[in-house]
Amino acid sequence: MNKFKKIIACFIILFSVITHAENTKLIAMQIAHKESATQVTFVRNQLDTQRIFSLSRPKRLVIDFPRTRFTTSIKTISLTNTLIKNIRYGYPKSGTLRVVLDINANSQFKILSPSYNTKLIIAIYSSATQTTLIKPSAPPLRPIVVVIDPGHGGKDPGALGFLGTKEKNVTLAIAKQLVDLLNQQPRVRALLTRRGDYFVPLRDRLKLARKANANLFIAVHADSYFNTEAGGASVYALSQHGATSEAARWLARRDNYSELGGVDLSELTDQSYLLRSVLIDLAQTATITDSLRLGTIMLSKLRTVTTLHYSRVEQAPFMVLKSPDIPSILVETGFLSNTKEERHLRDKNYQTKIAQAIYDGIRIYLQKNSLDHTGT
Structure with a gap:
């Protein structure tokens, strides 16, 4: 029985390791502010999906990337003169990368890129102003x-x-x-x-x-x-x-x-x-x-x-x-x-x-x- 328990324990540990062997990497994150809108670009090493939603009190924009590891750095990203107050990330469940953007209370967002893409591009803008959202050129996709x-x-x-x-x-x-x-x-x-x-x-x-x-x-x-x-x-x-x-x-x-x-x-x-x-x-x-x-x-x-x-x-x-x-x-x-x-x-x-x-x-x-x- 002890041997059997050890085998089960080994497989539990093994499963935990396997579930962290994500297929996708978030390899870059870029922020630019232009014409009263802040554009956030996430770059992945391969095609994948994501889940995006907002939370209030305080106002937050949340992006969940399944099967993804964060392999870039946010330390060098400047938030000066943008509509973003803070950036943080974590893993709320095994294999899912969550990036949270603390944004201004009156801010809205719009997704500018296709849903299944190597790049995720989001425009954040103030609902109190009329603004022309940044129109990015279509990102090159892997054939x-x-x-x-x-x-x-x-x-x-x-x-x-x-x-x-x-x-x-x-x-x-x-x-x-x-x-x-x-x-x-x-x-x-x-x-x-x-x-x-x-x-x-x-x-x-x-x-x-x-x-x-x-x-x-x-x-x-x-x-x-x-x-x-x-x-x-x-x-x-x-x-x-x-x-x-x-x-x-x-x-x-x-x-x-x-x-x-x-x-x-x-x-x-x-x-x-x-x-x-x-x-x-x-x-x-x-x-x-x-x-x-x-x-x-x-x-x-x-x-x-x-x-x-x-x-x-x-x-x-x-x-x-x-x-x-x-x-x-x-x-x-x-x-x-x-x-x-x-x-x-x-x-x-x-x-x-x-x-x-x-x-x-x-x-x-x-x-x-x-x-x-x-x-x-």
């Missing part, structure tokens, strides 16, 4: 990065059809059209892991996605099977077995720790194997869940173009799906071993339809996850 991975290439042709069609050529043709569609949309940056007929090792494809800070990873493939009647599109996400083996690899490589899901693991006080394994497991679980959501949407769009080989998202330990914090799916566009589907897959018009279906799936996923900067 949504989507990495498209055309399967195989170079010395690795992939599946071969009876008509001589090579998978590597089909996947590249579809992927190029898909990237063109994505890059026509504002705030979206689509990248290819290969742009021509050459071989890229699987691990290098993952490294490219991590280097680009990818939000999504989509691998494009074509299937093959000994049963030539097999047909239809499929979508795969990472299996738990694949996740477990990848977690072990991450735990063995300390140089990857600072890259996990925006959490700087190297800054944690506790660098134990157990804590790192729990954090990696949490990231993988969330990522697989998001991948399954993306895959389900993708199937609904592929269904409008072709039949489905599997009606639900399948899971497998594919190497290219193993990024622990980037939602990733593999799309099998059809079977080259099926002569009818091979003819479709080598047809440019059909490739366009497949690319459009995959694009639509990505767009809807981004909309449903509050990342809709792709247009409609």
